[in-house]
Amino acid sequence: MPSTVYSFSSTTELSGGLNAFVEKVSREAIADHGAVSVAISGGSLPKLLSKDLVHNKNVDFSKWHMFWADERCVGHDHDDSNYKEVKKTLLDHVPIPTNQIHSIHEAYAINKQSEKAAEEYQQQVVSFFGGNGSLPRFDLILLGMGPDGHCCSLFPGHPLLQEANLLVAPINDSPKPPPERITLTFPVLNHAKTVVFVTAGEGKQDMVQKIIEEPQLQLPCQRVQPNAGHVYWFVDDAAAGKLKQASYGTYKL
Numbered sequence: 001m002p003s004t005v006y007s008f009s010s011t012t013e014l015s016g017g018l019n020a021f022v023e024k025v026s027r028e029a030i031a032d033h034g035a036v037s038v039a040i041s042g043g044s045l046p047k048l049l050s051k052d053l054v055h056n057k058n059v060d061f062s063k064w065h066m067f068w069a070d071e072r073c074v075g076h077d078h079d080d081s082n083y084k085e086v087k088k089t090l091l092d093h094v095p096i097p098t099n100q101i102h103s104i105h106e107a108y109a110i111n112k113q114s115e116k117a118a119e120e121y122q123q124q125v126v127s128f129f130g131g132n133g134s135l136p137r138f139d140l141i142l143l144g145m146g147p148d149g150h151c152c153s154l155f156p157g158h159p160l161l162q163e164a165n166l167l168v169a170p171i172n173d174s175p176k177p178p179p180e181r182i183t184l185t186f187p188v189l190n191h192a193k194t195v196v197f198v199t200a201g202e203g204k205q206d207m208v209q210k211i212i213e214e215p216q217l218q219l220p221c222q223r224v225q226p227n228a229g230h231v232y233w234f235v236d237d238a239a240a241g242k243l244k245q246a247s248y249g250t251y252k253l
């Protein structure tokens, strides 16, 4: 099924729409199974997500379980840390219980032991979802889009795009620094209930156009196609600047 694209006149409007959408996903997940499993990536996303969400009293954050869609092998207080950015923008302001925040093993990350970090993180994912052999099904995966079309730490042309067994994979040659990282893999992304890409700014408009209107390119973001879920794009008008009008609509609750 094609993804749904919502474009907003500004990043302020985008954050407002995303806030309303996340509130709805959270409410539905809690009504269905009493908890919300969320995976989030880094970059520009955490700030766009958190602007209004941190003030939203209709979201029951006590039921949230936070995971990272990808993480860099650095300490939690390093400026490259996706954990640090999410902590600063979101976790420091909302009441998610600390034992429901699933971050990368810091010692492995500091020592750039990406294989061990990925293995340990996969174990955290399996422990939460249950290790009965079935794939984890996240309620919500929030992703950014790199200007080259990457998502998580899944880069164009990289062998990790073919990874079919691991849930969490190490990478030691990320073309975007730092080179050592861990990432959720496509089997996990494509088993999620809801995946939301969030991207803004004119610098992203060429890639947004390619991803939405040229599916044959098979860029990493285009390979996110949950088999029983849906992909949404939340973009501002600057990022949507090269899309045909027919490719997007305006989000209304």
Ligand SMILES: O=C1O[C@H](COP(=O)(O)O)[C@@H](O)[C@H](O)[C@H]1O
Pocket (backbone or CB within 6 Å): 041, 042, 043, 044, 045, 070, 071, 072, 082, 143, 144, 145, 146, 147, 150, 151, 152, 153, 176
């Ligand atoms: O390296 C990364 O980049 C992407 C995109 O970041 P953005 O700043 O262009 O939004 C991000 O989604 C990913 O988590 C991160 O590790």
